[in-house]
Amino acid sequence: MLSLSAWTSLVNLLALAASLWLGLYVVTRNARARVSWLAGLTLWSLSGYFLDSFLHLNPPRERMLAWWTGWTILFSAPLWFHLCVLLAHREPTWHRYVAWGGYLWAAALVLVELVTGNVFGVWSGGPFAYAVAQQPGRWYPAVFMLLSVAPLSSAVLLCRASQRAGTPLLGQRGVLVSATVLALAGGLYLTLSVWFALQVAILPGQVALALALILLGYGVARYNALVEGRSTRVDFCYALIAILVVVGVYLLVTYISYLVFEIPFAVFIFVLMLVIVTHSLYEWGAMTLERLFFRRHYQQLRANLRAFAQEAEAHETERLIGAILQSLCESVGCGRGWIVIADPTGPRTAAAYPAGQRIPPCEALREAPDEVQYVDESALRGTGLRTAITVPLFAGGEVLGRIVLAQRVGPARWSEPREQELLETVADRVASVIMVARQQQASAQQIELAVGAFRERERALRQELQAALAAGSVAEEPEPSAARLRPLLEDALRHLYDYAYLGEHELADLTLVETYVGDGVQVVTNLDRGRALSQMLVDVIEKLRPYGPAPTPLTREWEQYTILHDAYVMGALNREIMAKLYVSESSFNRARRRAVRGVARAAAELERAATRGSG
Numbered sequence: 001m002l003s004l005s006a007w008t009s010l011v012n013l014l015a016l017a018a019s020l021w022l023g024l025y026v027v028t029r030n031a032r033a034r035v036s037w038l039a040g041l042t043l044w045s046l047s048g049y050f051l052d053s054f055l056h057l058n059p060p061r062e063r064m065l066a067w068w069t070g071w072t073i074l075f076s077a078p079l080w081f082h083l084c085v086l087l088a089h090r091e092p093t094w095h096r097y098v099a100w101g102g103y104l105w106a107a108a109l110v111l112v113e114l115v116t117g118n119v120f121g122v123w124s125g126g127p128f129a130y131a132v133a134q135q136p137g138r139w140y141p142a143v144f145m146l147l148s149v150a151p152l153s154s155a156v157l158l159c160r161a162s163q164r165a166g167t168p169l170l171g172q173r174g175v176l177v178s179a180t181v182l183a184l185a186g187g188l189y190l191t192l193s194v195w196f197a198l199q200v201a202i203l204p205g206q207v208a209l210a211l212a213l214i215l216l217g218y219g220v221a222r223y224n225a226l227v228e229g230r231s232t233r234v235d236f237c238y239a240l241i242a243i244l245v246v247v248g249v250y251l252l253v254t255y256i257s258y259l260v261f262e263i264p265f266a267v268f269i270f271v272l273m274l275v276i277v278t279h280s281l282y283e284w285g286a287m288t289l290e291r292l293f294f295r296r297h298y299q300q301l302r303a304n305l306r307a308f309a310q311e312a313e314a315h316e317t318e319r320l321i322g323a324i325l326q327s328l329c330e331s332v333g334c335g336r337g338w339i340v341i342a343d344p345t346g347p348r349t350a351a352a353y354p355a356g357q358r359i360p361p362c363e364a365l366r367e368a369p370d371e372v373q374y375v376d377e378s379a380l381r382g383t384g385l386r387t388a389i390t391v392p393l394f395a396g397g398e399v400l401g402r403i404v405l406a407q408r409v410g411p412a413r414w415s416e417p418r419e420q421e422l423l424e425t426v427a428d429r430v431a432s433v434i435m436v437a438r439q440q441q442a443s444a445q446q447i448e449l450a451v452g453a454f455r456e457r458e459r460a461l462r463q464e465l466q467a468a469l470a471a472g473s474v475a476e477e478p479e480p481s482a483a484r485l486r487p488l489l490e491d492a493l494r495h496l497y498d499y500a501y502l503g504e505h506e507l508a509d510l511t512l513v514e515t516y517v518g519d520g521v522q523v524v525t526n527l528d529r530g531r532a533l534s535q536m537l538v539d540v541i542e543k544l545r546p547y548g549p550a551p552t553p554l555t556r557e558w559e560q561y562t563i564l565h566d567a568y569v570m571g572a573l574n575r576e577i578m579a580k581l582y583v584s585e586s587s588f589n590r591a592r593r594r595a596v597r598g599v600a601r602a603a604a605e606l607e608r609a610a611t612r613g614s615g
Contacts, residue, residue, distance in 0.1 A: 015210035019047035022217025024280035048072030078102025079151035131193035151184035165240035335407030394432035499530030560595035
């Protein structure tokens with residue numbers, strides 16, 4: 001049976017391998033994201049601690065590496081906190097100051113350790129599998145404060161973010177919160193046992209840290225995949241199996257060398273590190289060298305790929321949409337899902353989960369709503385489904401299609417607002433993919449067709465105007481609806497204080513606007529109508545304002561009013577409003593769409609009332 005030291009060495013070896021590989025995996029899959037680099041640096045800083053512990057348990061040539069005391073673990077705490085700030089989409093000024101303060105704190109402790117050696121202390125030479133073997137230095141309480149305050153703050157930040165709507169962290173909150181809590185528990189166990197010289201094994205604390213870094217790496221990898229709209233399960237399993245096979249072969253050769261040639265056991269860890277780093281960076285390094293030495297060939301290859309992409313664009317878009325749908329269904333636990341695109345020839349199912357599954361012939365599932373819509377069991381009778389949810393795909397001010405999810409494992413309804421926000425976040429991603437694909441598909445003919453269409457439209461409008469003038473009257477306009485007023489309202493709001501523009505706007509002809517023109521005005525000019533329309537829009541926006549004074553910080557019910565009022569009435573920048581409300585860009589856009597729809601409905605109702613009153 002293995003001894004305690006052997007078990008501790010094995011845990012350190014596995015944790016070191018996991019931290020190195022997960023850091024490289026996250027960074028190489030998305031090297032342009034700050035989240036990836038912060039996660040990678042956090043994992044690599046934790047690997048330094050496990051390397052130090054392994055070397056103390058298995059010293060090379062019976063002497064310690066005096067210069068290496070695992071000080072990189074000090075930087076893991078502020079790096080972890082900074083990562084949680086980005087994942088929670090909460091990065092005001094004070095959060096950045098706290099993160100940089102943690103970096104300075106860690107750097108100061110490392111400097112003191114290198115100069116005086118009074119931080120981590122010395123090793124007594126006893127059994128290194130126990131905490132009592134390390135005698136802490138004078139500044140060790142500062143280490144305890146850093147390794148406890150930063151993880152505790154990270155856990156609180158993640159828990160608060162998971163309770164707020166409007167954050168893309170929702171799907172991975174459980175994994176990341178669990179990782180942070182495990183890291184906090186392991187850090188407290190190890191630092192307190194060393195500080196008070198307890199005769200306890202360090203193995204439980206190291207197991208907690210190892211589980212924490214595994215959950216952190218996997219959680220960040222899934223987060224990046226969800227944001228990018230790709231599935232990570234197959235790629236993650238493939239990379240994991242490949243690295244396990246390669247590492248296993250190298251370690252087997254090293255073990256045989258240890259038995260035959262009596263090579264020191266510590267060589268295992270350096271072989272392990274070298275194999276993981278070289279294997280993980282092989283593809284990236286090969287591609288970099290090929291670009292350097294075969295630049296001309298790569299330019300020709302890119303040109304060929306662009307030509308091929310134009311031909312295969314439709315298939316690639318459907319593949320990407322299918323990957324997004326698969327990732328979404330697996331994240332929320334749905335057994336079936338469809339993405340339906342509104343093509344000019346009619347609705348078309350672009351992706352299905354499982355593949356090839358047809359959407360049931362149910363009228364409730366074939367409707368294209370402009371808001372998230374729940375479908376209960378009574379409307380799904382005869383389809384074999386219990387409940388379903390339909391999420392619209394908005395982009396460019398229009399509904400491009402919808403996402404339909406059904407057969408959810410667990411609660412039948414998405415009752416929590418944050419779950420609905422997750423669905424809408426993914427819907428925005430799918431809508432952007434569809435919109436970009438459509439724009440690329442039409443780019444080759446856009447200029448030529450636009451010129452011809454403009455001339456035809458101008459000619460048709462001129463003929464219609466001449467016919468209307470010849471008839472002596474203009475056809476009566478139909479009663480305005482919220483759907484017809486919505487794009488007009490958005491255009492008018494963007495020119496809220498341009499009275500000359502608003503005076504010629506289509507909304508200036510509303511009966512409601514005429515009520516805003518002063519009774520004492522003898523001659524109503526273009527500017528009077530524009531001023532009246534501007535005031536009418538401001539008054540309708542004020543109807544969104546909740547009752548009572550504005551709280552600090554602003555609650556969810558104040559989002560729609562604040563977005564429209566600050567953006568159009570006050571002229572504030574979008575990023576300033578997002579910082580004021582602590583919401584992401586996608587949540588900001590969704591709230592603005594809801595607010596515009598509400599204002600359009602209110603304006604349509606007021607116009608109908610004004611028309612009946614004047615009649």
